[in-house]
Structures are given as structure tokens and as C-alpha cells.
Amino acid sequence: MPNFIVIGAGVSGLTTSLELLKANPQNRIKLISKQIPTDFLFNSNYTSPFAGANWESFATHEDKWQQEIDLVAYHKFKELAKVPESGVVNRVNTVWITKEKFKQDKEVVDYPWFSAVPEMNFKKLKPQDDKIAYGYSFDGVVISTTYYLSYLWNECHRIGGPSNRFTLQRATVKSLTDLTFDESSPDFIINCTGLLARDLVSPAESTKLYTVRGVTILVENNLDQLYVVETAEPNYPDEMLYIMPRKEGGCVVGGCMETGKDFETTVSQEQRDRILRRAKLYVPQLFDASGEVSIVREQVGFRPAREGGIRLELDDEFGKLHSGTGVALIHNYGHGGYGYQASYGCAEKVVGIVNDHLSGKKSTLKRQFKF
Ligand SMILES: Cc1cc2nc3c(=O)[nH]c(=O)nc-3n(C[C@H](O)[C@H](O)[C@H](O)COP(=O)(O)OP(=O)(O)OC[C@H]3O[C@@H](n4cnc5c(N)ncnc54)[C@H](O)[C@@H]3O)c2cc1C
Structure with a gap:
């Protein structure tokens, strides 16, 4: 029964939580976030409520990987446009x-x-x-962003709430180490902290944001x-x-x-x-x-x-440092001006990394995002 801590309740964290809940009925998610969609006043470091938002991929003609990622959300949003309460x-x-x-x-x-x-x-x-x-x-x-974020939020509760597979903790994470799930180590931490990833990652990585x-x-x-x-x-x-x-x-x-x-x-x-x-x-x-x-x-x-585009990967360094605990860290942040249109594609990739990790396969993700 894999236990996940997802940090961040922006479009990246909520879509990733939702796709993990759907991917495997055994997955359990604890979402930890400083700000959530139903907050009345949004801090300017919480970007998702401020977006327009539309789907208009910025991928270049050569960047097939990003095209593939963006296309996932296009089809998803077209389906969501049939759901009155989605705000799409x-x-x-x-x-x-x-x-x-x-x-x-x-x-x-x-x-x-x-x-x-x-x-x-x-x-x-x-x-x-x-x-x-x-x-x-x-x-x-x-996409009417505040409606849509609440919709994602409610979907997580609808799918994961009754069986206690989706829980929330309102908190500011100070460090990616020593996070607990039911008083033990989680199996995965998914870092979806947007701009504030700069407070959690290495100084060298932080300068890229x-x-x-x-x-x-x-x-x-x-x-x-x-x-x-x-x-x-x-x-x-x-x-x-x-x-x-x-x-x-x-x-x-x-x-x-x-x-x-x-x-x-x-x-x-x-x-x-x-x-x-x-x-x-x-x-x-x-x-x-x-x-x-x-x-x-x-x-x-x-x-x-983020310089170099989205960070969407398993953190090997973290894995080596914490090999005794078995916790794996996956990053999904740095989406610049395309966090909605990349949301489902990125969440799908996170599910892929999780599955590869659980089956002992090494993920072969190429990072090709450019702002
Ligand atoms: C004006 C504007 C227009 C835009 N238009 C579009 C558009 O048309 N289409 C599109 O695809 N994109 C658009 N974007 C970009 C899009 O809004 C962002 O890429 C996206 O919202 C990023 O989402 P995120 O979940 O990664 O980050 P965020 O929304 O910033 O969420 C980060 C979350 O992490 C939490 N958090 C951070 N640090 C911690 C911590 N240490 N502990 C606990 N919680 C933490 C925060 O509280 C928050 O909940 C636009 C953006 C702007 C500003």
C-alpha cells in the first residue's frame, strides 16, 4: 500500500494527487500545503489561482516530448468542458x-x-x-481557475475521502527530510511547491528558479x-x-x-x-x-x-542519502506560464516514475521543457 506525501495544492499538486488516486486504489495520499484553493486571499507565491487560463501549447515544432505532455491536458480539458462544475x-x-x-x-x-x-x-x-x-x-x-482548483480538490475528496486515501494537512514544510505518514516514513514524497521550491531544494538548484x-x-x-x-x-x-x-x-x-x-x-x-x-x-x-x-x-x-524548464524527475541524490528509509522523492515544479496545459501530462509522468520505481525499473525521462 504505497503512501504518498504530496506537497502543494496548486494545479500541479492537485492534478498529481488526483491521478495517483485514480492510478491505483491502494495509493494513499497525504496532501500537505501552506495555501489551498478555498483560501480567500491568495499569497502571490501561490500562482495557480492567478492564471487566465487557456490551453495554447508553447512547445516548439521539434519538442515532441512537450507536445506529447501538453496534448494530454488538451483532451482532458475538452472532456471537462462537459462537466458543468469543473469551470472549464x-x-x-x-x-x-x-x-x-x-x-x-x-x-x-x-x-x-x-x-x-x-x-x-x-x-x-x-x-x-x-x-x-x-x-x-x-x-x-x-479554465476558470478558482472554480477548477476547487473541482480538483473535491474530486480528490470524492475519490479518496471515503476510504481515507486522501487526507490534508495544512502546514509549511520546512525540509524534505523527516516527513511522516501515519508516524512512519512515506514511500514517496512528491514536491509540487511551485516558486517556493526554492526554500526546499539545494542552493544551486534554487538559483535556477x-x-x-x-x-x-x-x-x-x-x-x-x-x-x-x-x-x-x-x-x-x-x-x-x-x-x-x-x-x-x-x-x-x-x-x-x-x-x-x-x-x-x-x-x-x-x-x-x-x-x-x-x-x-x-x-x-x-x-x-x-x-x-x-x-x-x-x-x-x-x-x-525555472532555467531549463520543469523539474520532473526522481531525485537520485535524495535516494542515495536516504537509502536507509526507502523514501523516494519526485519533483514536479517549475512550470512557468504553462502549468495548466502541462498539468495532466506531468501528472501522468509522475505516475509512470512511481510505477517504474516500484518495479525497480529506471525511468528514462528526458527533460526538454523550455519556457
Ligand atoms: C497571469 C498568469 C496567467 C497564466 N496563464 C496560464 C495559462 O493560460 N495556461 C497555463 O497553462 N498556465 C498559465 N499560467 C501559469 C500557471 O498558473 C502556473 O504554471 C501554475 O499555476 C503553477 O502551479 P503549481 O501548482 O506548480 O504552483 P502553485 O500554484 O504556486 O502552487 C504551489 C503550492 O505549494 C504550496 N507550497 C509551497 N511551498 C510549500 C511548503 N514549503 N510547504 C507547504 N506548502 C507549500 C503553496 O501553498 C501552493 O499550494 C499563468 C500564470 C499567471 C501568473
Whole structure:
């Protein structure tokens, strides 16, 4: 009866817990987390509630491994869009590349790898105004993140609760050693701590972790399509536009991908104005006849990025140091701006590593993620 301690209740920890519960009816999970989805105020180090979120894989054409990982969640989210309480909704995902971005890309038209996936219904679009170089659309989804995290949370309880296979401990883990499960050593520890992995891993590993700041504004307007506009404004190269209409109403409007701004936890008037100016320029239907839109709230989140991409592996060093206890440590953190779209693929890989470890096989995972 393998006993697991999963640390972290973001999308990575919850999806991993759920997939472990489903993978083997003998698996027992103790989820330890500082913050959980039902908390009212989220610490900015807990990224998952702050995301947009959509599925739009960033994998390059060559990176088959990441494509394979991302595709798992695409199919899963399409299934979840049929489950009313999941907070996932089908949306046509329209992407426009502005002329200035096209110029920056050396005028190379680059359709994503998933344009070749038949079920995505990928279409090349004709530009509708002269600011746009080209565009495309596909059948996407929008995930209302706080609903969805609660859904994952409830699913873990539904599947694991009655037989006591899923329990929760609200705590901050100070060290990955000496964790106990029913007063004994666990069989596995799964580290899904996002940005705060930096407090638990070696100093050398910790320096690889960094934040990518994101700003979102929730507005009242209800569109029925998701828009992404890839811009390249010389003074704001880390900013772009996305508009994600959520299932429960309202649109999330963003955004930016800024590094080195760990301490900017509020949205400046200038940045808010820029985001709304872009929205008005490219998606004017977001605004009413007098050019206004009502803001519900705005927030800043920090994507948990890592040099070299996600750390998704069995920690051999830890295994050697703790060989007497039999505890195995698996890392699943550093998902940057793609933690939702990689969530099911990564959780599937964790289940694979666990099975390989239990059967004495060495996992042959290649880490190829790039932010
Ligand atoms: C503005 C914005 C937009 C985004 N849009 C998208 C998108 O459209 N699509 C997409 O796929 N991704 C998107 N992302 C990225 C995505 O949100 C992240 O990759 C993902 O949320 C990371 O999840 P996580 O579970 O790894 O980390 P987190 O959500 O940060 O969770 C970490 C968990 O670990 C706990 N924890 C940490 N340290 C400890 C400790 N020592 N002891 C106990 N508990 C601990 C925390 O309390 C928390 O519960 C976006 C992010 C932002 C900010």
C-alpha cells in the first residue's frame, strides 16, 4: 500500500494527487500545503489561482516530448468542458500576429505544431484590419481557475475521502527530510511547491528558479471567443494582449510576461491603461457604445519559471542519502506560464516514475521543457 506525501495544492499538486488516486486504489495520499484553493486571499507565491487560463501549447515544432505532455491536458480539458462544475468551457481560441511582431519574427509565418492535430479544428484566418499580419484559430478552452482548483480538490475528496486515501494537512514544510505518514516514513514524497521550491531544494538548484510577472484585469463584458494578440511594442516588449471569456461571465484581460519584477505586486495606472488601450485597439467589442468597460478586479501573479524548464524527475541524490528509509522523492515544479496545459501530462509522468520505481525499473525521462 504505497503512501504518498504530496506537497502543494496548486494545479500541479492537485492534478498529481488526483491521478495517483485514480492510478491505483491502494495509493494513499497525504496532501500537505501552506495555501489551498478555498483560501480567500491568495499569497502571490501561490500562482495557480492567478492564471487566465487557456490551453495554447508553447512547445516548439521539434519538442515532441512537450507536445506529447501538453496534448494530454488538451483532451482532458475538452472532456471537462462537459462537466458543468469543473469551470472549464469550450471557446474558439483566435490568435492574431501584429505586423510589428511579424517584422520582429523576420517575416516568418509560424503556425503552431498543433495546427496538424485534426480534432483542434485549426483554421488560418485572413486579417480583418491592416494592423494584423496573419492569424489563426482553433477549438480551445478557458479554465476558470478558482472554480477548477476547487473541482480538483473535491474530486480528490470524492475519490479518496471515503476510504481515507486522501487526507490534508495544512502546514509549511520546512525540509524534505523527516516527513511522516501515519508516524512512519512515506514511500514517496512528491514536491509540487511551485516558486517556493526554492526554500526546499539545494542552493544551486534554487538559483535556477525565477518569477515571470503577469497582470490580469477581470472585466464585466461577456464575449464568446478567446483572443490572443501577439504584439511587439518597442517600449513594452514583455507585454501582449489576451482576452479570456470565462464560463461564469466576465473576461480576464492581460497581460505581460516580465522577469526581475518580484516585488511589483500591484498594477500601476500606466500598465492598466496600456492593457486596456491594446484591448480597445484590437478587440473593440469588449467595450460598450461609449467606449467603457467595467473593471471587477485586477491582480498580479508570478509564474514559477525555472532555467531549463520543469523539474520532473526522481531525485537520485535524495535516494542515495536516504537509502536507509526507502523514501523516494519526485519533483514536479517549475512550470512557468504553462502549468495548466502541462498539468495532466506531468501528472501522468509522475505516475509512470512511481510505477517504474516500484518495479525497480529506471525511468528514462528526458527533460526538454523550455519556457
Ligand atoms: C497571469 C498568469 C496567467 C497564466 N496563464 C496560464 C495559462 O493560460 N495556461 C497555463 O497553462 N498556465 C498559465 N499560467 C501559469 C500557471 O498558473 C502556473 O504554471 C501554475 O499555476 C503553477 O502551479 P503549481 O501548482 O506548480 O504552483 P502553485 O500554484 O504556486 O502552487 C504551489 C503550492 O505549494 C504550496 N507550497 C509551497 N511551498 C510549500 C511548503 N514549503 N510547504 C507547504 N506548502 C507549500 C503553496 O501553498 C501552493 O499550494 C499563468 C500564470 C499567471 C501568473
